[in-house]
Amino acid sequence: MxxxxxxxxxxxxxxxxxxxxxxxxxxxxxxxxxxxxxxxxxxxxxxxxxxxxxxxxxxxxxxxxxxxxxxxxxxxxxxxxxxxxxxxxxxxxxxxxxxxxxxxxxxxxxxxxxxxxxxxxxxxxxxxxxxxxxxxxxxxxxxxxxxxxxxxxxxxxxxxxxxxxxxxxxxxxxxxxxxxxxxxxxxxxxxxxxxxxxxxxxxxREGWRKLPGVLRFSAREQAVARALHEWRDRVAEEQDRPPRVMFRDDMLVDLVKRMPKSVQDMNLTRGMQRRDYQSYAEEIIRVIQDAATSAPSEWPQSFMNRANPPLDDVLAKLLSLALANRCAEMNLSMSLVGTMADIDELVRWHVFDKQQGELPKLMSGWRADVCGDLLTDLLDGHVSLRVSNPRSDAPLRFDRRS
CATH class of the missing domain: 3.30.420.10 (Ribonuclease H-like superfamily/Ribonuclease H)
Known part of the structure; x- marks a missing residue:
């Protein structure tokens, strides 16, 4: 051929x-x-x-x-x-x-x-x-x-x-x-x-949930953020432009906080006087007001993380040290095995949720073989740790308590 x-x-x-x-x-x-x-x-x-x-x-x-x-x-x-x-x-x-x-x-x-x-x-x-x-x-x-x-x-x-x-x-x-x-x-x-x-x-995944500061918004503000984000995405797709170029995240968030009721109110926001923004001014106000006055039953379900218990952060840092040491022992990349969010998930599941619900990532599949028992044994007080060889890539040693 x-x-x-x-x-x-x-x-x-x-x-x-x-x-x-x-x-x-x-x-x-x-x-x-x-x-x-x-x-x-x-x-x-x-x-x-x-x-x-x-x-x-x-x-x-x-x-x-x-x-x-x-x-x-x-x-x-x-x-x-x-x-x-x-x-x-x-x-x-x-x-x-x-x-x-x-x-x-x-x-x-x-x-x-x-x-x-x-x-x-x-x-x-x-x-x-x-x-x-x-x-x-x-x-x-x-x-x-x-x-x-x-x-x-x-x-x-x-x-x-x-x-x-x-x-x-x-x-x-x-x-x-x-x-x-x-x-x-x-x-x-x-x-x-x-x-x-x-x-x-x-x-x-709903993109509006990634907006800066959205975790601190009220449910009503989250409804407005969602509506503005969906509006921006629709217009950007119609124009074949990147959404954040068409309308920056920080300006969208500022509109959520101000929640203007008129174009005159909206123009008090710095940067909103741009000609391309003004062409959408009436539409933006309508989107904001429709979302702000909608029934609470239509607002997004709250996704605020519950307050961390006092020891949560300390425990997560302890497990992070243990995971880093285990990855060094096995020549594995810790960032692939588990992130701090994964460690925090494990702490919450094992300590505060009483091991109910879906298994955490670090307790599933091959990760469970690598580190699952070590991390849960630490949380249960079954092992202690000490520095064994400070010059080693894996300087910590974990001893099972009798």
């Missing part, structure tokens, strides 16, 4: 038409494996705009121009089938692109950044650091701020784009062998599934 139009070179040409792209998809389907990366711009659009697709198979690395290839659906179908393994690095955006264009999540996804977090204490490691660590090869990162939408792309951009994907198959090959020897391969696949599930759940 003639692949002359898609064969990689030191200065690779992009695949810019349908026929060579379809041939590349044939190759991927035959091999059952592809590394995948993307370049995109997000500063000017409601959703990131896909500007370049990088793919690598055992036969080589390829660049695809999504701005000129009419139909990429064959690739998205491969991402969601049960036979093609997709390898990425820090692939959250690649998963989102798959979700957007295929309408589903990838079925067989490998993320080498996650895998490396199960083999070392560095997570998340940049791509160039993983390539250097695993392959012993130095790659550059000088094109990370490139304008990927502009055409033609420069040779340096093309070289960078190929480097971003061509090492991924061999990196995973080496990582998987090490994970298997350490009996952590199942851990890796569980984390890949967790990554996908977390992205799947993003759409179910």
């Amino acid at each position: 003639d692949r002359s139009r898609s064969r990689p070179a030191s200065h690779p040409d992009m695949i810019v038409s349908q026929e060579p792209f379809d041939r590349l998809c044939d190759e991927i389907e035959d091999t059952g494996l592809a590394a995948f990366d993307t370049e995109f711009v997000s500063e000017s659009y409601y959703q990131p705009k896909l500007c370049l697709v990088q793919l690598a198979t055992p036969l080589g690395a390829y660049l695809v121009d999504p701005l000129t290839v009419p139909d990429l659906s064959r690739w998205w179908d491969l991402m969601i089938d049960d036979h093609t393994t997709i390898i990425v690095h820090g692939g959250r955006e690649e998963i989102r692109f798959c979700q957007r264009y295929a309408g589903e999540m990838p079925r067989r996804l490998i993320d080498v950044q996650v895998a490396e977090g199960l083999l070392s204490r560095g997570y998340p490691l940049a791509y160039k650091n993983i390539v250097n660590k695993v392959m012993g090869v130095a790659v550059g990162s000088h094109e990370t701020r490139s304008d990927w939408e502009r055409r033609p792309l420069a040779p340096k951009q093309l070289e960078y784009a190929v480097e971003d994907v061509k090492f991924l198959p061999e990196i995973w090959n080496r990582q998987s062998q090490t994970l298997d020897k350490l009996e952590r391969l199942d851990w890796a696949f569980a984390e890949f599934e967790r990554l996908i599930e977390n992205i799947r759940l993003e759409k179910d």
